[in-house]
Amino acid sequence: MPEYELNDDGVVVVIGSGAGGGTLAHELTRRGIRVVLLEAGKRESLTSFSQVPNEAFAQLTWLDPRTSSGDWAPARTNPGLPAWISKTVGGTTTHWGAVTPRINPWETRARTTYGEVKGTSLIDWPISHDELLKYYALAEERMCVTRRAGNPGMPASNNFKVMHAGAKQAGYQRVHSGYVAINSRAQDGRGFCIQQGFCVQGCKMGAKWSTLYTEIPRAEATGRLDLRIQAMATRIEHGANGRVSAVVYRDANGAEQRQKARVVCVAGNAIETARLLLLSETGKFSRGLANSSDQVGRNYCHHVLNFTVATFEKPVYMWRGTSQAGLVEDEAINDPKRGFAGGYFIELVGFDLGSLPLAALPYGWGRDYASFMDGYRNMSAVMIVGEDMPRPDNRITLSRTAKDAHGLPVAHVHVDEHANDIAMREHGQRQCRRMMEGAGAKRVVHSEGSPFATHNLGTARMCADPRDGVTNAWGQTHDVRNLFISDGSVFSSAAAANPTLTIVALALRQAEYISREMTARKI
C-alpha cells in the first residue's frame, strides 16, 4: 500500500469508508487518482466479526456521545445514541440490512408532487430520475442486488411466508422477497447467503455487500489507496483562495496530523458530515465550511420507521434466515387520499433475541411485556420505512454541553415530527396490523417509533438554487469548488427507499465528475 506524504497536495482525501466513501475511493483509484481514505474506526474482517449480538453492536457501532432533543422517540429512548450508525472500515455497510429499493420517479420531484406542505422545506432534486436510473443499474450490478441485474430472488424464509400470506390477505399485489444486496448465488468472488440471520452483526459469509470486502480491497489492489484507520477527521482547512487545502485528523495515538489535499470528499454519514463542516468554521466561513446558505445541518431526515411485531399459534423462528428478505411495495406511492404526502415500504425484519427488546420493544415491563416476549418462537415482524418531511429546524448542531475524547463538541440532533410523519406512521401501523391479523396473529404490538435513526439524510442537500441547500447536483459544494459531499447528506428529500443504493449510485456518478473535472484542471 502506498503511504502518501502529509504535505502531498495532489491527493484526494475521502473522509469515511462506508457506502459513499468506500465506493468513491474505489472509483477514483481505478481511474488513476491517488486517494487517502480516512476512517475513524478499526478494520474488522469476516473472521473477526463477533456473532454475539451485543458484542457485535459494540464492535461496529459509533458509540462516541451525541445529544438529542425534540419530540421524536430517540430523544426519550436513547438520547445519547439517537442514531445507530457504524464506526469501522466499511462504515454502516458492515451492519446494514442490505435492503435496496430505488427512489421512485415522483419522489425526486417532491416539492412539485406534494405542493406546499406547511412547516416543511421541501425541494425537488436537481437530478432527473432518468439520470438516476442509469446509475442505479450500475450500482445494482456491482452490489449483486436480488431481483435486479439478472439475479434470482432470495428464497422464502418462514418469516417471509408469514409476511407474504398477510400481505395477500390485506390485498397487496407487489409482494416479494425483496431487493437486497446479498448474494442469492455465488458471484463477485463471494459466496451465497446461507440464511444465518446475522446480517446486522456483520456477515461472516461475505454474502452481503459491504465496502469492507468489495470496494476497499479493490481500491487497494490498484496501488493508489492509502487507507488510514482510527483516523478521526476534526477539521477541514482552506487557503486564502477559498479552496480547501488540508484535512486535520487525530491518528490512532491521538496525535494531530494534517494531510494536504487537492480535493476533499466528506462521507461521514449525515450527522458527522454536518458536524465536521460546522467544526471547520473560520473567519471566512464563520457559520461553518460551505455554509453561506446556513443550510448545513438543516433539513435532517431519518425516515418514518416503525416496527410491528406479532405472535402466532405456531412457530415461525424469525431469527432463521436473511433478516430483511421481504418487501411490500404497494404503499410506496403518493396517494393523498390516505391522508399524507409520500409513501412507505413495508419490509420484513427478523430479530435475534437480544436485539428484539432493545430495537423494537424498548418500552413496557411486567407480566404483559414478559408474556409477549415468551412468544418469541412464534413471532414475526415487519417494519415500515417511509418518507419523512424535511424541516429547517430539524437539524444537526454542535452540542453546547457534550464534548468527545478530543475535546470537540459532539453532534446535537434535534427532531420534531411533522404531522405528515405521524399520519404516515399511523397508517402504516394499521396496515401492518391488518397483515399480521390476516396471517392469523394472536397478538400484535407496534413500537412508538424507532429507538434509533438508521437512515440519516439531507444535512448538506443538493439543490438547483444555492440558497436551498449546500451542494450542486454532483455533491460539489456551492461555496467551495474542491469540496464534495459523498453520502446521504446530499439527498434533496428523504424519499421512502432505504438510502444505501442511492448513495452508491450517486458516488459512482460523482466519481466520473470528479475525475473529469480534475483532468480538465477545473479542480
Add this chain to the structure above:
Amino acid sequence: MSSNGVADRRDFLKVTGVLTGCLAAGSPLALLAPSRAWALDLTAFTSSQGATLLSVARTVLPHDGLDDAAYAAVVHSADADAARDAAARKLYTDGIASLGSGFAATNEDQRVAALKKIESSAFFQQFRVKALSVLYSTPLAYAHFGYEGEAFSKGGYLTRGFNDLRWLPEVPLGDAGPTPGAAS
C-alpha cells in the same frame, strides 16, 4: 488506587456481597454445569442490595420458567457499572434504598405497585434498560426462548429450518427465488 497511581489489586478483589442460587433440576444449564448451586460475588452492592435488585429484575421481566441465574446476570452487570462509576453506584443504591429492605419478601402485586410509583425515576429507567439488554442475551434466556444463536459455524439455517414453516401456503416461485443448492 494506591498512592503511586497504580490500581491496588485488592480493590478489584474486594467482595461486598454475594448472590447465591440453585439451578432448577430441569434447567438446560443444570445439565452442563458441574454443580447446580451457583454463587456470584458482588463488588459494589451488599448481599441484601443484590437480592433486592434481583427481585426488581424478576418483577420487571417476569418469566416464570427462567432461572434466577439469568436475572443474577443482570444484577452482576449493574454491580460492575456501580463498581466502576460512583454516580451509577449512588443511583442504584439510592433507588434500592427507596424500595425498602422488605421489597424482595413482598408478593408480586405489592412489588409491581411499589415499582409503579418509581416508574419515571432515573433508577428504574436505567435498570429496566439494563435488564432488557442483559437478560435476553444470557445463554439461559436463549434456551428458555428457543433462540438458537450463532449459526455460521453450523452452516447457517439453510439446511436447518429457515423455511420449514408448513402452516401457511407456500410462496409462489415468482415472489421468491430458489433455495441455492436444493434439488430443483
